[in-house]
Amino acid sequence: MSAAPDPAGAPILKVEDLHVRFPVSGGLLGRKRILHAVSGVDLSVQPGQCLSLVGESGCGKSTTALAIMGLQPPSSGAITVEGRPVYGPGAPDRRARARLAQIVFQDPFSTLNPRETVGRALSQPLMLHGVRSRAERAERVATALRQVGLLPEHAARYPHEFSGGQRQRIGIARALILGPRLIVLDEPVSALDVSIRAQIINLLMDLQQNLGLSYLMISHDLGVVEHVSDRVAVMFAGQIVEEGGWREVFTAPAHPYTRRLIETIPNPARLTGGASEILPPAPEPPSGSVFWPPVDRRPDISQPPEPSVLMSIGEDHRVRVRKI
Amino acid sequence: QEVQRGGTLNFTAPYGSSVGTLDITASAEVQTEIVAHAMHRSLYKWNPETGKPEPDLFTEVSVSDDGLTYTYKLRSDAVFHNDKPFTADDVIFSYNRIATPATASPSANFISRINGFDEVQGGSATEMSGLKKIDDHTLEITFTASQDPGFDLMQNYVPIYPSNVDGSTQATQPVGLGPFRFVEHVPGSRVSFERFEGFFGQDDQPYLDRLNIMIMGEAAARDVAFRNREIDVSVLGSQQYQEYQADPDLSKGLLEVAELFTRVVGFDTTKPPFDDKRVRQAVNYGIDKQLIIDKLVKGKAFPAVGFMPTTSPAFDPNAQGYAYDPEKAKALLAEAGHPDGIDLPVIANQNESWGAPIVEAIIPMLSKANIRASVEPVENAVLEDRITGGDFTSFIWSLSSGPDPLNILRCFYSKTAQSACNYTKFSNPEVDRLYEAAQQERDEAKRNDLIRQADGIIREEAPYWFFNYNKAVMAYQPWVHGLKGNPQELAIQDYDKIWIDDTAPADRKPQ
Amino acid sequence: MGRYVLRRLLQMIPTLLAVAALIFLIFSVLPGSFAGTMTGGGRRALSPELVAQINAQFGLDKPLPVRFWDYLVRLVQFDLGTSFRTREPVIDLIAARIWPSLQLALAAMTLAVTVGIPLGFLAAMRPGSLLDSVTMIGAVSGLSMPQFWLGLLLMYVFALQLGWLPSFGYGDGQLRNLILPAIALGFAPMALLARTTRAGVLEVMSSDHIRTAMAKGDSSAQMVRWHVVRNAMVLIVTTLGLQIGSLLGQALVIEKLFSWPGLGSLMVDSVAIRDIPVVQGTILVIVLWFLVINVLVDLVYAAIDPRISLR
Amino acid sequence: MSGPLLDIRSLTIGIPNRAGPPLEIVRDLSFDIMPGEVFGLVGESGSGKSASALALMGLNRRPLTTLRGQALYGGQDLLAMPRRSMRKLRGNRISMIFQEPMTALNPLARIGRQIAEMFVLHRGLSWSEARPRAVEALAAVQVPNPEDRARAYPHQLSGGLRQRVMIAMAMACRPDLLIADEPTTALDVTVQAEVLRLIRELCEREGTAVLLISHDLGVIAQMCQRVGVMANGRLLELRDARALFTDPRHPYTRGLLAALPRLGSRATEGRHRLADLDMTIDRNAPDFAATHLIPRGEPA
Amino acid sequence: MHIPFRLNLTLGLALVSLVILGAVFAPLLTSHDPILDADLMNSEMPPSWDHWFGTDSQGRDVFARVLYGARVSLTIGIVAQAINSTIGIALGLSAGYWGGWWDDVVNGLTNLMLAIPSLVFALAIMAVLGPGVISLLIALGLTNWSWSCRITRSAVMSLKSQGYVQAARTLGYGDIRIMLTQLLPNIVGPVLVMATLGIGEAVLAEAALSFLGLGIRPPAPSWGNMLTDAREAIRSVPWATIFPGLAVFITVLGFNLLGDGVRDWLDPRMQVRA
Numbered sequence A: 001m002s003a004a005p006d007p008a009g010a011p012i013l014k015v016e017d018l019h020v021r022f023p024v025s026g027g028l029l030g031r032k033r034i035l036h037a038v039s040g041v042d043l044s045v046q047p048g049q050c051l052s053l054v055g056e057s058g059c060g061k062s063t064t065a066l067a068i069m070g071l072q073p074p075s076s077g078a079i080t081v082e083g084r085p086v087y088g089p090g091a092p093d094r095r096a097r098a099r100l101a102q103i104v105f106q107d108p109f110s111t112l113n114p115r116e117t118v119g120r121a122l123s124q125p126l127m128l129h130g131v132r133s134r135a136e137r138a139e140r141v142a143t144a145l146r147q148v149g150l151l152p153e154h155a156a157r158y159p160h161e162f163s164g165g166q167r168q169r170i171g172i173a174r175a176l177i178l179g180p181r182l183i184v185l186d187e188p189v190s191a192l193d194v195s196i197r198a199q200i201i202n203l204l205m206d207l208q209q210n211l212g213l214s215y216l217m218i219s220h221d222l223g224v225v226e227h228v229s230d231r232v233a234v235m236f237a238g239q240i241v242e243e244g245g246w247r248e249v250f251t252a253p254a255h256p257y258t259r260r261l262i263e264t265i266p267n268p269a270r271l272t273g274g275a276s277e278i279l280p281p282a283p284e285p286p287s288g289s290v291f292w293p294p295v296d297r298r299p300d301i302s303q304p305p306e307p308s309v310l311m312s313i314g315e316d317h318r319v320r321v322r323k324i
Numbered sequence B: 001q002e003v004q005r006g007g008t009l010n011f012t013a014p015y016g017s018s019v020g021t022l023d024i025t026a027s028a029e030v031q032t033e034i035v036a037h038a039m040h041r042s043l044y045k046w047n048p049e050t051g052k053p054e055p056d057l058f059t060e061v062s063v064s065d066d067g068l069t070y071t072y073k074l075r076s077d078a079v080f081h082n083d084k085p086f087t088a089d090d091v092i093f094s095y096n097r098i099a100t101p102a103t104a105s106p107s108a109n110f111i112s113r114i115n116g117f118d119e120v121q122g123g124s125a126t127e128m129s130g131l132k133k134i135d136d137h138t139l140e141i142t143f144t145a146s147q148d149p150g151f152d153l154m155q156n157y158v159p160i161y162p163s164n165v166d167g168s169t170q171a172t173q174p175v176g177l178g179p180f181r182f183v184e185h186v187p188g189s190r191v192s193f194e195r196f197e198g199f200f201g202q203d204d205q206p207y208l209d210r211l212n213i214m215i216m217g218e219a220a221a222r223d224v225a226f227r228n229r230e231i232d233v234s235v236l237g238s239q240q241y242q243e244y245q246a247d248p249d250l251s252k253g254l255l256e257v258a259e260l261f262t263r264v265v266g267f268d269t270t271k272p273p274f275d276d277k278r279v280r281q282a283v284n285y286g287i288d289k290q291l292i293i294d295k296l297v298k299g300k301a302f303p304a305v306g307f308m309p310t311t312s313p314a315f316d317p318n319a320q321g322y323a324y325d326p327e328k329a330k331a332l333l334a335e336a337g338h339p340d341g342i343d344l345p346v347i348a349n350q351n352e353s354w355g356a357p358i359v360e361a362i363i364p365m366l367s368k369a370n371i372r373a374s375v376e377p378v379e380n381a382v383l384e385d386r387i388t389g390g391d392f393t394s395f396i397w398s399l400s401s402g403p404d405p406l407n408i409l410r411c412f413y414s415k416t417a418q419s420a421c422n423y424t425k426f427s428n429p430e431v432d433r434l435y436e437a438a439q440q441e442r443d444e445a446k447r448n449d450l451i452r453q454a455d456g457i458i459r460e461e462a463p464y465w466f467f468n469y470n471k472a473v474m475a476y477q478p479w480v481h482g483l484k485g486n487p488q489e490l491a492i493q494d495y496d497k498i499w500i501d502d503t504a505p506a507d508r509k510p511q
Numbered sequence C: 001m002g003r004y005v006l007r008r009l010l011q012m013i014p015t016l017l018a019v020a021a022l023i024f025l026i027f028s029v030l031p032g033s034f035a036g037t038m039t040g041g042g043r044r045a046l047s048p049e050l051v052a053q054i055n056a057q058f059g060l061d062k063p064l065p066v067r068f069w070d071y072l073v074r075l076v077q078f079d080l081g082t083s084f085r086t087r088e089p090v091i092d093l094i095a096a097r098i099w100p101s102l103q104l105a106l107a108a109m110t111l112a113v114t115v116g117i118p119l120g121f122l123a124a125m126r127p128g129s130l131l132d133s134v135t136m137i138g139a140v141s142g143l144s145m146p147q148f149w150l151g152l153l154l155m156y157v158f159a160l161q162l163g164w165l166p167s168f169g170y171g172d173g174q175l176r177n178l179i180l181p182a183i184a185l186g187f188a189p190m191a192l193l194a195r196t197t198r199a200g201v202l203e204v205m206s207s208d209h210i211r212t213a214m215a216k217g218d219s220s221a222q223m224v225r226w227h228v229v230r231n232a233m234v235l236i237v238t239t240l241g242l243q244i245g246s247l248l249g250q251a252l253v254i255e256k257l258f259s260w261p262g263l264g265s266l267m268v269d270s271v272a273i274r275d276i277p278v279v280q281g282t283i284l285v286i287v288l289w290f291l292v293i294n295v296l297v298d299l300v301y302a303a304i305d306p307r308i309s310l311r
Numbered sequence D: 001m002s003g004p005l006l007d008i009r010s011l012t013i014g015i016p017n018r019a020g021p022p023l024e025i026v027r028d029l030s031f032d033i034m035p036g037e038v039f040g041l042v043g044e045s046g047s048g049k050s051a052s053a054l055a056l057m058g059l060n061r062r063p064l065t066t067l068r069g070q071a072l073y074g075g076q077d078l079l080a081m082p083r084r085s086m087r088k089l090r091g092n093r094i095s096m097i098f099q100e101p102m103t104a105l106n107p108l109a110r111i112g113r114q115i116a117e118m119f120v121l122h123r124g125l126s127w128s129e130a131r132p133r134a135v136e137a138l139a140a141v142q143v144p145n146p147e148d149r150a151r152a153y154p155h156q157l158s159g160g161l162r163q164r165v166m167i168a169m170a171m172a173c174r175p176d177l178l179i180a181d182e183p184t185t186a187l188d189v190t191v192q193a194e195v196l197r198l199i200r201e202l203c204e205r206e207g208t209a210v211l212l213i214s215h216d217l218g219v220i221a222q223m224c225q226r227v228g229v230m231a232n233g234r235l236l237e238l239r240d241a242r243a244l245f246t247d248p249r250h251p252y253t254r255g256l257l258a259a260l261p262r263l264g265s266r267a268t269e270g271r272h273r274l275a276d277l278d279m280t281i282d283r284n285a286p287d288f289a290a291t292h293l294i295p296r297g298e299p300a
Numbered sequence E: 001m002h003i004p005f006r007l008n009l010t011l012g013l014a015l016v017s018l019v020i021l022g023a024v025f026a027p028l029l030t031s032h033d034p035i036l037d038a039d040l041m042n043s044e045m046p047p048s049w050d051h052w053f054g055t056d057s058q059g060r061d062v063f064a065r066v067l068y069g070a071r072v073s074l075t076i077g078i079v080a081q082a083i084n085s086t087i088g089i090a091l092g093l094s095a096g097y098w099g100g101w102w103d104d105v106v107n108g109l110t111n112l113m114l115a116i117p118s119l120v121f122a123l124a125i126m127a128v129l130g131p132g133v134i135s136l137l138i139a140l141g142l143t144n145w146s147w148s149c150r151i152t153r154s155a156v157m158s159l160k161s162q163g164y165v166q167a168a169r170t171l172g173y174g175d176i177r178i179m180l181t182q183l184l185p186n187i188v189g190p191v192l193v194m195a196t197l198g199i200g201e202a203v204l205a206e207a208a209l210s211f212l213g214l215g216i217r218p219p220a221p222s223w224g225n226m227l228t229d230a231r232e233a234i235r236s237v238p239w240a241t242i243f244p245g246l247a248v249f250i251t252v253l254g255f256n257l258l259g260d261g262v263r264d265w266l267d268p269r270m271q272v273r274a
């Protein structure tokens, strides 16, 4: 893998050459096929930073997230969180991993157990992690609720007594309760409507600032991504096709897929003559190569991807190309 | 009324929901016996009126002086359904087949007194030496004991099969000498027969064209079918007996007979406290059997005096049974050293007239006599296994008590195994002596007298609570004639003598 | 598809072996023995020699593992053994009963399907209506009625009172003999099907594509015909399959009551006298039937639901 | 034609309540749609957009009931129309596409047949006559290989294709009005753009008016000429689209626009907190002045 | 919470409470003893002021036996079904959650239990253990769990990919804890419905086993053995069968309706997410 600039020392999350393949059976004849959901993804998140992973539906974002959380064993590749491997012989157990990284899921409705009060959902993990004193647990639950802008009294309520935005806050509180330094956000706002979305984004930014959290945020909403991330990785058909600092990616998108994503975002700003109405012209790929994979011909993920490399085109900006 | 020929009779086989095999030598089930009697004949036949065996397949017999050798002059007019004429070979074939250990025939008991039986069973011979063919129609049989062989050889269980047919096919394609020829077996539903024209009986017999034996284990279903005139004959349980008696029409067609069965609660006479005869007597005194018979059995039984039933030649008409006397029962118990009473656990099956319901009824009665009875209901197969295996304190059952009283007395002989039929492990030197004497006695009246004496001792010793002798009841449609009360088993009729008149339903009446 | 069916059939083998082993085990710990029933219910004295002969003839004197092994060896040669009771090959006993048994099961199922499903549909079309309440309470009542009483009731009404049909027996396999036992047996599945159908139809009716159909301007009748029937079938087929599958084994009370020559009564009779080879055989056939129906159900699924692929 | 195609007056939808006054989900909604116009209805989730649209089609499920109001279409009141005549209009003159393309199609019927149904229902064709027309309709929504696709089942198509099928179905009879209830919410951004473009092209070609419902201001901005903003069952503002986005009048609308992270804004404005609209309007207020904003989030 | 009026729920509740109250307050409702007050002199008396439901062939009061029989039959129904549900839920939960070979094993076992007529199992267990309430509970409790298992399993399979289950895993919950605290509470609905239906079935099954003489030990009353004892007398002593028959019917009907009602009642709540 290519060495990324390393300003703040060791990365908190490092994903190297991650592959996830699913066996699926298709058709009447029951022939087995292999789905290459994730094919060679490298990522690293520096402490206190937010890396966003964008890409269309089904390109492998969630699979990557699940792999990082230890919920989806990879076919190959290595994942380390705070220097400790997630899989393999030296991996900490489920409970120890829980204190390293946490995840917030996309759908605020299904992420909370409808039969469990919020207080219980938050204090159970504490108990599990050795917080014996009831008072201390209550105290930490209250703190977590306050951190996400809810009231300690809310602990006694059931999830269905909350609105979608509030539930997403509870989801975040639950992710915070064990004090992890890395939080994976799998489309944390895409199910919410505009006004609530803003609340959550604000909340996430506040928390990052106050607690020094690192985020891996997954989204396909570029408006949100541009707003919160430090670095952006664009994913397409199981591979990273463009990666760099947010400014590089948004002001000078190189890969045709990234450009298309930005182009197609419906944006009221367009109506009112906002800034990014016209994208800057696309940079040329390095000579002797083409941007890869081509967007008009979507790669078949039941085949292994054709060989290609991520090539640096700027100081902190890399794009996937293929030699011709 | 004049006998009419033709028509179809729908007879019922009321015990269980199927006929197993059609080969009666491989089965001990009444269902099969009911069917077999239509197709097969044995050397002797049973005369229900005299209660004695009679010649059937032979015309004459001479007995040697020692009473061991019988020379039979066989019928010359008998023919099998496959047109083979009946000869001495067929008898020899049939008996040897039963004796062969490979057939594991439950009928073997009945021919075990023929000379050479043990050798065949032991495997040292393939044919019994006691069977000797003199000519085609003369047969000589030698026995090991001088007991009358008629009772054994009249059994439906020892029929004569044709010697030119492989015995193993008898299970599905039976061939016999009887009045009806096998047509079809729908397992679990019915067995059908047609008249065998070559039957050796009187010329016009059998009267019926067709005979269907319907398998109907459910009394309620039998009741509906009988009332609906779909079956011509139905065997009744006690509840239906009462209902049919009360019905002005149905009550006209009831055939009752005192059957040779004694219903009892048996005790293991070696297990305390039942090793004490006073305890066993106490039980007998403690139960009001008449009340149970009246109320629960609806009068479909005769109160028992001793073991031998009223229809047995060894029955003692002067004997007195145990009267209902709870005080006496209590006193006897106290005398036997049980002033606080005893426990009486009874294993029972679900039979309404000799199973758990009866025990339920005696529980409150015995409790007045300080006997704490209880019932342990078990499946029939388990009941039989536990009784023959001796795994009980007491049991309630219905035991065969005829037709040959000597054979019945053998069940009280101390040398008879518990599993054979001495279920109570009864042992009394006086009864043993009387049994041995009766075995030797060739005069029938004297023999019966000895047996009667033994029965008296048994009554006194009370290895059983003597409950009742069964009254079998059969309901028949008004167009059915020629049924006879067979005290061995009412459902086994001489089908060749049954006829129906033209008031029968259209599809069955004689044309 | 052929390969799929073959694979499914092969998969049945371990199940059948497990059944065989299970039954073997059950009957080895069950009290009561076949030889014991040879007393004919107190009629006959049982000689110890006979018991020994019978046990020797049927191999009952051998230790259990040996017997089981022998059984398996014969089983893989499609030999179900010999009945203790009739001493005939078990396969023959089953063969004699299988057609009447299937006849009864299929007739009962036909009744259940032709009455239960339409009733369920009608009830679902007007949920909360009088028809709905009456049908559903009727259906529940049908499930609350012991088969025996229902059978008896039918006999009384249709045979004795009305005289329309014979009350019992197989006759020569005519339809008239089949009707009453089929109704008695089919009543509970019918009730269950009516309920499942109602639930299934209601579920389909509340699904989004029905709203689409309504937005397209379909009338109720068109909607039911084009968009409900088939979709509801997907939900009904499971219940139907399980019902058909278990019907062979559930018919025993009815078979006994109506003197119907079916497998169920053969099984119960054989259990009662511990005729183990026959019990084994009948249960294996009943289980086989169940499994085959399961495969059929899956095939039917695949036929009506294009989303399902056979794996 | 000069007058409005559809004129909705004081539409009120509620849940009847035995014990007291009905709970009104939508209250006094009035707006009109001109022929050929794309009219947008925006508002947060649960503000009553779908309920209103379904009321027009007469498709609201119990317990929702139309309590008051009129929806005049060619002089007839859709809300008071007999079921039979309503059925003739549905799909034929007024058609509808739903949010979830995954479940809105019958999973067990072939695509072609589901489209052909429209011709059978409203044009009186036989199934065999309707089939080629269904293929044409598929071609019209730019489905590649329409012949093959007509034989496919819904699950064999991607979400975008399915939504095209829905559009083909809705447009099959060239309706006067197409109601599109969040037609792209379930879709990916790139697919969403294609589907929206398609709707616009088709409607321009056929002169069909569109009632487009969404909570995505971007979608509305891109598609509509006039926009109504709904909150909590009330219509707050009804404006020309450009005017609404440049100069929102109602504080609630202003809040909504401010809460939107705008692409490109970070470069100019830096990483800032988004305006947080934690308010909704009081459903029972007599008018919609700013003073009637109330805190939200305490569900009943 | 507002519970709308529903016919099945109300009727089901009414019938079930009727039966349960009858069983609980049996000694207050009748002065006759169901076992000891046997008097053959008084047998088969038609219903009268003294014997509301008449007397049976042993001269016992049918009303008292129906009431006391309810204790036995209901205990059997409820406890046996509780055992079934427990087994079914435990197997279904673990199989659905873990999948893999364990799922295959459980699935095979479920199929086996469905395929083999449950009477055979029950028969075997009863024959080995002997008659009595405990054996009945075991026999009926071990043989009818396949439905609960299936339903639990399929519910778990659809629930286990839900966010909160995944979240619980990332929070370090152990598998068993996830099953018990996260999954179990969310499947109680359908399982409860299954259970109410199963109670009715168990009551009927007890009757069926009594038919074969494998019920509880007479003379203790249960509806099953009352029906069996009196079935021959259905014409002449109809009250001895009709009343216990009615009791079975009412109970099964009640539990069935209750199950239906519970399902209908749970349904809308599942659809409307606050």
Ligand SMILES: Nc1ncnc2c1ncn2[C@@H]1O[C@H](COP(=O)(O)OP(=O)(O)OP(=O)(O)O)[C@@H](O)[C@H]1O
Pocket: A022, A023, A024, A035, A037, A055, A056, A057, A058, A059, A060, A061, A062, A063, A064, A220
């Ligand atoms: N358990 C699984 N078994 C088989 N295929 C799977 C599985 N999970 C995911 N996939 C497939 O892997 C691919 C990537 O899925 P993934 O959920 O990671 O996409 P995503 O980028 O998160 O999409 P979305 O934006 O829709 O959430 C998809 O084609 C999906 O169908």
Ligand SMILES: Nc1ncnc2c1ncn2[C@@H]1O[C@H](COP(=O)(O)OP(=O)(O)OP(=O)(O)O)[C@@H](O)[C@H]1O
Pocket: D015, D025, D043, D044, D045, D046, D047, D048, D049, D050, D051, D052, D061, D062, D063, D064, D215
């Ligand atoms: N069947 C129903 N029963 C009771 N309340 C309902 C029902 N359907 C909708 N509602 C309520 O009516 C209100 C309006 O719902 P509607 O579906 O019209 O909202 P919407 O604006 O379309 O929202 P979304 O953007 O989420 O689709 C909501 O508060 C909703 O909870």
Ligand SMILES: [Mg+2]
Pocket: A061, A062, A063
């Ligand atoms: Mg995802």
Ligand SMILES: [Mg+2]
Pocket: D049, D050, D051, D181, D182
């Ligand atoms: Mg909506």
